[in-house]
Structure formats: structure tokens, C-alpha cells
Amino acid sequence: MAGELSPAEVRGPTSSPRPEPVEGRGPGSEVRRRLLVATTCFGVFAFVVCLVAPLVGPTPIRLWRVFDRSIPFHDNVDAQIFFIARLPRALAGALVGSALAASGVVFQALLRNPLATPFTLGVSAGAALGAILAITYPLALSALPVPAVPLASFAGSLFAVGIVYGLATARRLGLSTHVLLLAGVTLNAFFSALILFVQYFADQSQTVRTVRWLMGDLDVATYTPILAALPLAVVAFAAFAWLPRSLNLLAVGTDAAAARGVDVLRTQRLAFFSASLATGAAVSLGGPIGFIGIVVPHLVRLLVGADHRIVLPASALFGAGFLVACDVLARTLLAPIELPVGIITAMLGGPFFLWLLVRQGGSR
Amino acid sequence: MLQADNVTLEYGATPGGQGFSLAPPGLHGVSLTVPTGALFGILGPNGSGKTTLLRVLAGILAPASGRVRLDGTDLRGLSRRDVARRVAVVPQETHLAFDYSVLEIALMGRYPHLGTFGLEGPRDVEIAREGLAATGTQHLERRSFSTLSGGEKQRVVIASALAQAAGLMLLDEPTASLDLGYQMEIASLLRRLNEQRGATMVIATHDLNFAANVCGDLALLRDGRVVASGATESVLTRERIAALYGVEVEVARHPATGRLVVVPIRKAS
Numbered sequence: 001m002a003g004e005l006s007p008a009e010v011r012g013p014t015s016s017p018r019p020e021p022v023e024g025r026g027p028g029s030e031v032r033r034r035l036l037v038a039t040t041c042f043g044v045f046a047f048v049v050c051l052v053a054p055l056v057g058p059t060p061i062r063l064w065r066v067f068d069r070s071i072p073f074h075d076n077v078d079a080q081i082f083f084i085a086r087l088p089r090a091l092a093g094a095l096v097g098s099a100l101a102a103s104g105v106v107f108q109a110l111l112r113n114p115l116a117t118p119f120t121l122g123v124s125a126g127a128a129l130g131a132i133l134a135i136t137y138p139l140a141l142s143a144l145p146v147p148a149v150p151l152a153s154f155a156g157s158l159f160a161v162g163i164v165y166g167l168a169t170a171r172r173l174g175l176s177t178h179v180l181l182l183a184g185v186t187l188n189a190f191f192s193a194l195i196l197f198v199q200y201f202a203d204q205s206q207t208v209r210t211v212r213w214l215m216g217d218l219d220v221a222t223y224t225p226i227l228a229a230l231p232l233a234v235v236a237f238a239a240f241a242w243l244p245r246s247l248n249l250l251a252v253g254t255d256a257a258a259a260r261g262v263d264v265l266r267t268q269r270l271a272f273f274s275a276s277l278a279t280g281a282a283v284s285l286g287g288p289i290g291f292i293g294i295v296v297p298h299l300v301r302l303l304v305g306a307d308h309r310i311v312l313p314a315s316a317l318f319g320a321g322f323l324v325a326c327d328v329l330a331r332t333l334l335a336p337i338e339l340p341v342g343i344i345t346a347m348l349g350g351p352f353f354l355w356l357l358v359r360q361g362g363s364r
Numbered sequence: 365m366l367q368a369d370n371v372t373l374e375y376g377a378t379p380g381g382q383g384f385s386l387a388p389p390g391l392h393g394v395s396l397t398v399p400t401g402a403l404f405g406i407l408g409p410n411g412s413g414k415t416t417l418l419r420v421l422a423g424i425l426a427p428a429s430g431r432v433r434l435d436g437t438d439l440r441g442l443s444r445r446d447v448a449r450r451v452a453v454v455p456q457e458t459h460l461a462f463d464y465s466v467l468e469i470a471l472m473g474r475y476p477h478l479g480t481f482g483l484e485g486p487r488d489v490e491i492a493r494e495g496l497a498a499t500g501t502q503h504l505e506r507r508s509f510s511t512l513s514g515g516e517k518q519r520v521v522i523a524s525a526l527a528q529a530a531g532l533m534l535l536d537e538p539t540a541s542l543d544l545g546y547q548m549e550i551a552s553l554l555r556r557l558n559e560q561r562g563a564t565m566v567i568a569t570h571d572l573n574f575a576a577n578v579c580g581d582l583a584l585l586r587d588g589r590v591v592a593s594g595a596t597e598s599v600l601t602r603e604r605i606a607a608l609y610g611v612e613v614e615v616a617r618h619p620a621t622g623r624l625v626v627v628p629i630r631k632a633s
Contacts, residue, residue: 029483029486031483031484032483108461108462109461109462112461113461114461114462241481242480245475245478245480245481245482248464248468248472249472249475251460251461251462252458252460252464252469252472253455253458253459255419255424255453255455256453256455256458258422258424258444259422259424259448259451259452259453259455260448260452260472260473260475260476260528261444261445261446261447261448261449261475261476262444262475263443263444263445301462301463305463305464305465305468306462306463306464306468307464307468309483
């Protein structure tokens, strides 16, 4: 039964019974209530983390002083450090985290495989190749009126997604874990080789920077790169808003979805395209940070169930808070050394991924 | 009334197809008429094109030539959503990658009746629950779909198709992976739904006795061609079955049920 998950493997011993619907109200309003609760909880979490993260650093600052309106901004050192030096990093982390987590959810539904993520599919690596090309050869693209790195990164992820899409549609039942992992390994190796090739011809000083970036780093010191990546992310999230109901059905199967009125081809294209946009935006900002797309959606599903109308927004919000929290860990763990956050997410996500793989069992 | 007129389809040659690793059988000039309210069987051996034909009848695949009309309207003139409001499909097997509850699965049948951002209202939940009740699965409502037995899953998927409130239901090998007890259960469920709700059903199956037991009319399919069609009583003969399956059989009327039974004797030489 290639391409299919057996019942036991997707739900673990941890799958808890769903929250009981309130008596006298149907699950329709129940969905609305769960959506509201989930977005509120995860939203508050993301907001608090983004507010607290900039307080942590070599120079201690106090939150009440940051927002003290009685001190003019140019005299308020705490506010300057908060808003100018550290907030961009937290916002970049939030944007990257939510984009990667949301594209993880979308890839998983499209490929009907809970192990699919931008990172494991090699889409992040494709985006990284695009970004590296734009960073290494800035002159070639400087004539463009728009920021080149996010666009090149998007082009790279779109290229990788095209290959994944080709593989997925050639197998009607969705990608089996074997094919998915092998395709991911192959694409990752392929893009890594191309990245090394580009780096080989780049000058030394550039190489140090790009290597750090390739580890997945949120060393963002200004708002400029955020603003450059923002349009891509905004378009991606706007497209994501159209998807959840169709994703629910696509996760059951393409024929089943078509039979219930989903325009399968259009939905798949929109979803793959918007997930590429989100991945491109995230990678252009933070490098190919791994495992967010798998850790976050899984934890969210354990808490809120499988309905994509809740899972998608909840993952986007939780992903934002989660990555910023990881980044705080990366900055403080070996302070004053600041680790690239990709090292932290890989250390957390690697074992998590293996655990999921074991739990899926050998049935594929 | 569902009509297929001279439907032809070759895999590999259809640009709109979803792509296959192995090309499944095509269809060659298939014509059939399913009257409203019928229990219509499409009977044929494996690889005869039954699933392909169902996909064409559901408008999921567009035929290369010929057309499918539902109450006179060409399916190609309708949007996916419009088709789904009239035609529901029960696939052979349903495997989920994620952990949906039984009620969530039943509610998925409401998709073509809701807008992109629409949430199911109380009426939709009521309809989904009616479907579950009609298939005897309402007590499973809160359960996770993936923990159900094969028969329970099939009934829940049928409930989801009922929630779609389409007049026509297409079922692909509804009993293929079920043991005898569940097969009987599904057979009586389909007959009951047909009698009580007047649902028109097209059932693809390779199981002669299931077809003889459930279907009033049959079309025999072989290598993508309809070789015979009509009332089950007249279509199901020794000669035809020998030609279709290459097996010598005895066709008799069961004294208790009054329906035809097919007893395989030996592989035809």
C-alpha cells in the first residue's frame, strides 16, 4: 500500500480525545469557537515572545522604560536599543517562523504526508541557492527596481517546488515517505553542490558571511531586509487564507476532493505557488532554517486536531513565537557568542523528526 | 437520468489527466443510461476500466470524445462545485494522512454547499448527522476516523456522500476490502438508501454475487467496452460470465432470496 498511511501511524498514543462540543451548539459554531480560542492563545504567545525577546541581550533594558512616553525617544536609550537594535531581529524571526510553519502545513496537506516540510523537501535549499546567487552577484541584479534577494530566493524555491510537484502528480496517491525523503535528500544534495559551486568562485570575505547565513541565522539588524521580504510573505499569507477548506479535502485524496467540488488542479497550483512564496521570503531573511515546518504543525495538531482551518493560522502564530524563542536561546546559550538559530532548531527538530519517522513504523 | 454517449478515453493521450505510473485501462465508445432511482451495477474483471468509467461519470476525468450528461446537461458545462452538488462519489478505500473525526469526515460532504470561507452552520451539522444516522454510525461521531474498522469507515464515507445531498451516488468497489459480514451490511445499506431516499446509485464491482444481490440493472465491462447491459436477470448468464471472466459458472435462482446466485465451477478452458 505505497503512498498511504495506515491508521496507527499518524496518531500516536498521545492523540487525545477532541474537546467536547458545547451542548446545544453544533460543531459549526464549534469550529468558530476552536478557531477563536486557538488564534487567541497562540497569538498572545507570539506577541509576548516578540515583546520579551528584545529585552534579552548584552545590555539589560527594561520594558517599562522602553514604553515610557515621558522620556523623548532620542534620550531613551532603552527604547533605542529595543526598537532600533533588537526589535528587527525579533520581527524577522516571527516572519520567518510563521512562514516556514505555515508552508509546512500546506506541503503536508498537499503531499498527504505529515513529514513534508520546506526543509525536508529541499525547497529551502532551492531558495538558499537563489538567495546565494543574488548575494554573491549583487551587480547582475542591482538594476532591478525591487529587492533582488527575496525574488531570487522565491525563484529558487519555485524551481524546487516544481520538481516536487512533478513527482507528486506522477503518483496520484500522494508521495510515500520513501519517495519523499529520497527526493528531499537528492534535492538537498543537488542544491548544496550548486551552492558550493557558487561559493567556490566567491571571494573569501563573502564566504564567511554566506556560510553563517546558510546555517540559518536571524542576524537582522535593520528593518530593510524585513520590508524587502514582507511583500512576498503578505501575498503568500493572503493566498493561504483561501486554502484551508480545500486542504482538508485534498488531505483525504485528490479524487475524493474533486468529487466533493474542489478544483484540484487550481488549488494545488495556488498552494504550491504560495508555499514557495512563503519559503522564499523566509529563506531570504533567515537562511534555510530547518525543522520549523515539522515541529510546529505537529505540536499544533496535537493541541487543536486536524482541521486545517484551525491548524494553518494556529501554526503560523505558534511558528512565529517558537522561532523567536529559539533565537533567544541561540543568543543566550553560549553568550556572548551568538549561535545561528538554525543550529538550535536542528538540535530540537532532528530528534523530533526521527521520533516521528519511527512512530510511522515500517509500513511504507 | 445519467447518460454516457460513446465515451472514449485513452490514458497518456489526455492532457487533463492527473498522471499515472502505470496507465490504467482506457474506455472505448462506452454508452450507457442510468435511469433515475436505479441501482445500477458496472460489472467487470479487474482492469476492465470500471474505475476509469466512474471517474468519467463523476466528471473528474474529461473524456477525449463523447460526453456524459446528467438530466440532459453535459458535465463539462458545469463547474466542479455544481457537479459535486449533483454527483457524490464513494471511493474504494479512504486513508487519511491526518487525524479527522468521524463528524469532520461527514461534514466534508457539505463542501460544495459552502463558500470558500464558510463555516458549517447548524443545518449542515444536522444534514451530516442524518447521513451518519442513515448509515448507522451516529454513535461513532466523536471517534477518530482512522481508528474505525473497514466496514465502519466505508459507512462513514457513504454518510459523507449522503451529506453531499447529491441525487446520484457513484460507488467504486464498495465491498472490495471488506469481509462477508460487512459486505452484507453494505449491500443492505445500499438497498435501503435506494428504497427510502430514492438515491440513484451506480456501483462498480467485480463481485458477481454482490451485483446480483444489489443491482437491478447491469452493464458488463470488458477491456473498456460495454459488452452487455440491461436488467440483471437478463444480463447475468453463464455464457456472458464465461466470456467476461473466463470462468465456467452455474447461474441459479436462490429459493429463499429469489435473487440470482452465481456459483463458480472451474476455469474455462
